[in-house]
Amino acid sequence: MKLSTKGRYGLRALIDLAVYSENETVSIASIASRQNISESYLEQLIAKLRKAGLVTSVRGAGGGYKLARPAQEISVGDVLRALEGNLDPVECPGLKEESSCDGSEFCVTKYVWQQINDSINQTVDRISLDRLVEESRNVGNKGGSAVSSCCTN
Template sequence: MKLTTKGRYAVNALLDLALHDDKKPVQLADVAERQNISLTYLEQLFSKLKRHRLVSSSRGPGGGYRLALGTEEISIAKIIYSVDETIDITRCHGKQNCQKDQRCLTHDLWMELNMHVSSFLNGITLFDLIQRNNVRHVAQKQDFAYVQMHRS
């Protein structure tokens, strides 16, 4: 399975947004800095996420981005698909032409694995991730580093 940085960054950025959405919009520059993602690249991703109605934005002073849905409504799979990523393990992308325009011996195995991965990612939401101790611990460390950087 190949999940590119586009999908990974989108998940990280929305999780960061969910963790910092204290009833006010979050600036994308802050997300970019905390997650070490290019602001320009993040803007492109958020354009797609907004188009798929996962985030909303407001302009002007105090503006930024917010989740458009509750954290329990946003699955990891939904985020990945929203930025035009696919979750596919097969070489043939499900077309059954993996080996000289023929179906390979292990096609069904990889298709079954696709279904399990897709089901797994559909079953995990941002809410689920926020509840994990390791996620909260990493977020606290990122926040501390962010505050330290802006004090100097």
């Protein structure tokens, strides 16, 4: 499974938003500057995150974006699914209730595909945004950037 820049940049942007929006809204320009992401691309990502109910916008002077719910209620899985769609790396028709796979009832490998899919989904669902905010602050206390901008490719 390989995540696109949508997932990677979007997660970084949401961590940034969680870190900086505790007391006020955050502008796309400020996130883009801190995360080295183009504003136009970030606008597209924020639109998807807004549609998924993960961020809200505030209009007017002092407007910007903030999390739609507390960071501990937003998982990495929520963010990645909003931006990437289904995270299952294996699309096996034998895994669906109404299987269109002729050999589904005798297929042994579908067990492997199900375990891989479940493991990925459980992992990203266990990690909450507040945990990443905490990690970000730990890195910041060590002299690093508050939100990592590694993995930019």
